[in-house]
Structures are given as C-alpha cells and as structure tokens.
Amino acid sequence: MLIAYDQLLSFTNAIFQAIGCPDSDARTAATALLSADLRGIDSHGVARLIGYVRLQEAGRANPRPNVRIIHETPSTAVVDGDSGLGLVVAPFAMQVAIEKAEKVGTGWVSVQNSNHFGIAGYHALKAVEKEMIGIAMTNASALVAPTFSVERLLGTNPICVAVPAGEEPPFVADLATTTAANGKLEILQRTGKPAPLGWIQDKDGNPSTNPHELKTGGALLPLGGDRDHGSHKGYALGAVVDILSAVLSGANYGPWVPPFPAYVPMPTGMPGKGIGHFFGAMRVDAFRPAADFKQHMDNWIRRFRCATPAPGHEKVLIPGDPEREMEAERLSQGIPLLPAVVEDLQSLAKKLNVEFPS
Amino acid sequence: MLIAYDQLLSFTNAIFQAIGCPDSDARTAATALLSADLRGIDSHGVARLIGYVRLQEAGRANPRPNVRIIHETPSTAVVDGDSGLGLVVAPFAMQVAIEKAEKVGTGWVSVQNSNHFGIAGYHALKAVEKEMIGIAMTNASALVAPTFSVERLLGTNPICVAVPAGEEPPFVADLATTTAANGKLEILQRTGKPAPLGWIQDKDGNPSTNPHELKTGGALLPLGGDRDHGSHKGYALGAVVDILSAVLSGANYGPWVPPFPAYVPMPTGMPGKGIGHFFGAMRVDAFRPAADFKQHMDNWIRRFRCATPAPGHEKVLIPGDPEREMEAERLSQGIPLLPAVVEDLQSLAKKLNVEFPS
Numbered sequence: 210m211l212i213a214y215d216q217l218l219s220f221t222n223a224i225f226q227a228i229g230c231p232d233s234d235a236r237t238a239a240t241a242l243l244s245a246d247l248r249g250i251d252s253h254g255v256a257r258l259i260g261y262v263r264l265q266e267a268g269r270a271n272p273r274p275n276v277r278i279i280h281e282t283p284s285t286a287v288v289d290g291d292s293g294l295g296l297v298v299a300p301f302a303m304q305v306a307i308e309k310a311e312k313v314g315t316g317w318v319s320v321q322n323s324n325h326f327g328i329a330g331y332h333a334l335k336a337v338e339k340e341m342i343g344i345a346m347t348n349a350s351a352l353v354a355p356t357f358s359v360e361r362l363l364g365t366n367p368i369c370v371a372v373p374a375g376e377e378p379p380f381v382a383d384l385a386t387t388t389a390a391n392g393k394l395e396i397l398q399r400t401g402k403p404a405p406l407g408w409i410q411d412k413d414g415n416p417s418t419n420p421h422e423l424k425t426g427g428a429l430l431p432l433g434g435d436r437d438h439g440s441h442k443g444y445a446l447g448a449v450v451d452i453l454s455a456v457l458s459g460a461n462y463g464p465w466v467p468p469f470p471a472y473v474p475m476p477t478g479m480p481g482k483g484i485g486h487f488f489g490a491m492r493v494d495a496f497r498p499a500a501d502f503k504q505h506m507d508n509w510i511r512r513f514r515c516a517t518p519a520p521g522h523e524k525v526l527i528p529g530d531p532e533r534e535m536e537a538e539r540l541s542q543g544i545p546l547l548p549a550v551v552e553d554l555q556s557l558a559k560k561l562n563v564e565f566p567s
Numbered sequence: 568m569l570i571a572y573d574q575l576l577s578f579t580n581a582i583f584q585a586i587g588c589p590d591s592d593a594r595t596a597a598t599a600l601l602s603a604d605l606r607g608i609d610s611h612g613v614a615r616l617i618g619y620v621r622l623q624e625a626g627r628a629n630p631r632p633n634v635r636i637i638h639e640t641p642s643t644a645v646v647d648g649d650s651g652l653g654l655v656v657a658p659f660a661m662q663v664a665i666e667k668a669e670k671v672g673t674g675w676v677s678v679q680n681s682n683h684f685g686i687a688g689y690h691a692l693k694a695v696e697k698e699m700i701g702i703a704m705t706n707a708s709a710l711v712a713p714t715f716s717v718e719r720l721l722g723t724n725p726i727c728v729a730v731p732a733g734e735e736p737p738f739v740a741d742l743a744t745t746t747a748a749n750g751k752l753e754i755l756q757r758t759g760k761p762a763p764l765g766w767i768q769d770k771d772g773n774p775s776t777n778p779h780e781l782k783t784g785g786a787l788l789p790l791g792g793d794r795d796h797g798s799h800k801g802y803a804l805g806a807v808v809d810i811l812s813a814v815l816s817g818a819n820y821g822p823w824v825p826p827f828p829a830y831v832p833m834p835t836g837m838p839g840k841g842i843g844h845f846f847g848a849m850r851v852d853a854f855r856p857a858a859d860f861k862q863h864m865d866n867w868i869r870r871f872r873c874a875t876p877a878p879g880h881e882k883v884l885i886p887g888d889p890e891r892e893m894e895a896e897r898l899s900q901g902i903p904l905l906p907a908v909v910e911d912l913q914s915l916a917k918k919l920n921v922e923f924p925s
Binding site: 360368413 | 645646671713714715716728740745765772791795796799800801810812838839851853854855859860864867871875877882883
C-alpha cells in the first residue's frame, strides 16, 4: 500500500493526540517519526507507531512531560525528558544546543529520562538549517556484544553528523555502530534470507548467519564484525555513544537501558533514568566565514562525487545521498507500507477512534 | 634492542633541538612522539623521527613556528600551525580547547597549516588530566578508497575519545577509521605475511591480501571492509574527521593532504594550508557533578570488564586497556626498537652530532 506523506502525517499526529500528547507535541512527534519513512529507514518510522503507543499504555512513556534543563553552562546542558517520548524530548534538547551555539559558538546537550527518538539524522539536520554542524546520538537497549564477549551490553547506538554545504545538499553521516542496523536484520527475518557472516553471533559467540539468532541469546556485532576486521573499533564507538548519552546525563547505560517493546521486562538494578541521548551544534562561522566553509564543503563533495568508481559500480556516493533521493521520491509518490504495518495502523485507528486513510 | 624511556626521550629531545626547535618545543615534541612507543603504537613513535627530520630538511616543517589563534568565539577557535610540527601545534591547540572548556564548559579547536601529530590518544588524554572528556582527530594523506571507488581520497583519519573515571583508569577509544591502521600493514610487509581480506583492495578495486598492494595503486579500506559489512560507515566516519579537521579550519582535505614522506611530491591544486586536526574538551562537571560522573563511569567500566567472555578469550577489554598495560611494561622494562629503526636513529645521531645511547 502506498500512502501520501501528508495523509500519513495527519494520521500519526491524530494518534499521538489520541494518547494524550498536547497538539504541538503530537505534531513534533509525528514529524520526527515520519522523517524515517521519508528517508527510507522504514524500521524506525511509522512501523514503530504501535510500539510508542504501547509504551504509553504501559506507563513507560509520559504523554505530557515537563521537559526541562536541570543543569547548564554557557555551552552545555543536561535535559530531563520526564519520561516523555524521545520524539518530543530530542527536538527540545537539539533546540537548546542550537541556542547555545548561537551565543557561544557551540552547544552540547546530554539527555536523561527519555525514550526512543526515531532517527538521529532528523535531529542533526535541525542544526544544518541554521548553518551549523549537527551531531545526534542515542543509546538503546542492549543487543550488541562487545568484542570477545557473549553478553549483550550495548545498543546499536547510532551517531549522526550532518554538515551544511553551499550549492550542494548537506553531508549526512548517519550510522549505527554495528555492522548492520537491526532494521536490516528484520528484513532478512521477514524474507527468510541468511545474514552475511560478521553481522551476528550465536549465544556461545560463534559466527552465525541465522537472522533469528537474537531470539535465542545471540547478539549483533559491533562495526567491523570480528577482531581482525576492527570490531573493537565498533565496540569503542558504541561505548562512546553510551557514555556521552547516559553516563554524562544520568540516564541508564549498558545492559540497563530500557527496552523499546513494552512487553519486555525492565532491567533490574537500573543506575539511571530512562534512555539517554547526546546532541551537538557547532556554528560553522564560529570557525571560519560561512561562505568560505560552504565553498570548500561544496568542493569536498564534488571531488568525492566524481571519484573513479570501482568496476560494477556507477558512482561514489556522498553520505546522505541515498536518504535524500528516497525522500524526494516518497514525497512525490507516497510512502509504501507493508501489509503487517497497515494492519497495525488499522488496529490503532480502531482502538483510538481515529480515521485511517484509505 | 631495548632502550630506557628516559634515554630515548633525551635523545629525541636532542634531535628536535638539533633541527632548530626551541628547547620547550623540542621537549613537547619528544614527549608527544614517544607516547606512541610507550603505548605500543610503534609505527607512530620514534620510528618516524627520521621522517620528521626529513620534513624539516625539505622545508615542509617549520622548526620555529608562530602558532596562533586566527579566529575564536567563547567555545571555539581556529589555530594556524604556521607549518610547525604537529607534535608541537597539537598540544597548543588542545590547551586552547581546555582553557575554553574551563570558562564555558566545552572548547573546540580546528587546526590548519600543521603536520602529523603522532597519536591522537596523547592529545585527548591531556583533557582527562583536567577532569574533561578529550577528543582528538586528524586527517592524513590519502591511502583509503571510499566505498565503491578505486581512488584513494581519505587518510586513515583517526578519532580518539578519552573519558576520565574515578578509581578506574580512563576509557580511551583511539582508532583509525579503516579496518586496519597502516602500521599493522607495515608489520605484514616486514614479515611477508598476507593481510586478511577486507583490509585492502588492488588498483582495480578487487579484494586483495597482498600487503604491498598500496605500492601499485591499491588502497586501504574503510572500517567495515566492504559494503555488506558497513564500509560506507567507515567511509562516513573518515569523511567526518576530514571535514572537522580541514574544511572547518582551512587545511587541505581529501586527496590534497600533504604526504608524510618528504620524498613524495606535494599534491597539485591544494585548496588549503598543511594538514588539519580537530580537538575537543568537555568538562564533565559542565553536565553533572564530577563525583557522580566518575562513580557511574567506574560502574560502566566494571560492568563491561566482567562481561562473560566468549570461549577462547580470557576477558573483555575496556578501550585503552591494552595501551595502558603496554605503557606500564615499557616504562619499567624499556622500549624495544627494531634493527632498522636503530640504524635510522644512529644515522640521525651521526648527522646531527647527537649522542645515541648505547
């Protein structure tokens, strides 16, 4: 099923209103959530709407949070999300980072007591609109085993760095710190195809190609896959995200990060509050005149875009290219929804008395 | 040959003095350079001393630079290294970042017109001494092909994030954004062993295990190795380092970064000055009380350190563990030097009339 973006946005907005979000928060959350569908990261978009509703029903997400700064300096802040939806808390925190950058050059905000925030790229790009470099990261519940371990201690912990250019579109590096994001594994689960070696291990730490391995104690692997191919680097990067997002803010970290599915029990002995995020905004003109920066960024992008491709490949991509092309296509042609997702949305519509577009 | 750290430091200091560095700069450079040998990153330590001397002889490194801030805001600066040794320029820039963090919570410094700075970890750890999170990165001459390309457009572009703890030693993630650092390839070249698949490609973009491939147009591969294993993520991370270090500062980027070996011709059409670095310092108490942060950082480290190891592995490591253990060992037992390195150092000693310890 193909559905127009505007229709899906109105529907998602209405669902968030129906679970008790104030109007402006509902709009913020719906826009942030659907940015994933627009950019082709279907695993993090409207397919998760029912998951957010269940978090609210389970009392794990607060539809009317008092999101606030609990500590700050001229260039930093810690934000308490008051158990709100990350889709609402994260835009607040990114705005704080941007306002600090306007005053002192850069702004850095660590967030506690939040929930999942959708895709990192949406938040980082908010800074790009203001001629700033935007940085966004979040921790997530533990699915990833550190190098040499059989225990799941880290989330897929994504990092996004988004950089404005001049005539060229922005550079957007948006990546899970694992070999493959969980969403890619979900696709293999649905299609019954094996995963490449290096994505997952079984419960005993052996390499596996079974995409269902996580259901029986297996784990995703850090970017690199194994030690010979640099998995200790992916582990270190995922750890940095965890520390900046949660140890710095007072959120939960490592194996104590609350799970997204509301039916999964909360970890015991949690050392912090909710899940954590980290945001940064750096004004490019805090370093050099914006016009100079943009001219050189255009030059960077054009040089890489015209790099000689390897045989069998058409061109070299700039980070952010595939998502931007997808966004243009889906804005004009609509967003494709899998039958299972449509069923979920129809059941939500019925339960919450919201009309689902047909 | 084993040589005591203090002896090697005095010798290295004398060499830098002999090529015209002021006394305090020589000491700074020698200490930064040998931190690589202490931490076991032999490819970046005293083995490169002759390379730094040759850069100075070729007029590419200025032994008496006027290193200075050319632009700043309360939380940012751009430093012009005046073609100085990165081993001198980087400590200056990191100190600027630390001083800004003392005043406004964080400090961020991008550097142009520099040369190679040794290992990123040394600089990032300077912030840790002040109860700050330290960040250091640098670009380097192009050896790495972006995903889908046969052209070398990025350096091994390392990132270090160093985090203070309480009773535990600091967390230090220090990683090249490639599958394997160039130093590891050099070891295989010397021993004649093949490289694992995923480290390098040949000039046509085919996977290769020949560690000499770079001499005939091959390239190192971004962390991930190939597209299925996330090489687009390693490419994106290396690109972020290049942009923050050079597009932000006015240094050279991409294929235009000057080479370390003085005999390699400079690239043509260079868009900036020298090579670029990027440094950050974040006071932990700009986010939460330092005692709270350190207690939770200790908790983080202890939880990961006691993770269940996979069969065949003794324990799970915390990023920074191997280098710190190596440092303790080499401080007490001395630094091992390969015969080829000893020969280089002896020839330097003779030419510059400095006594080499025997």
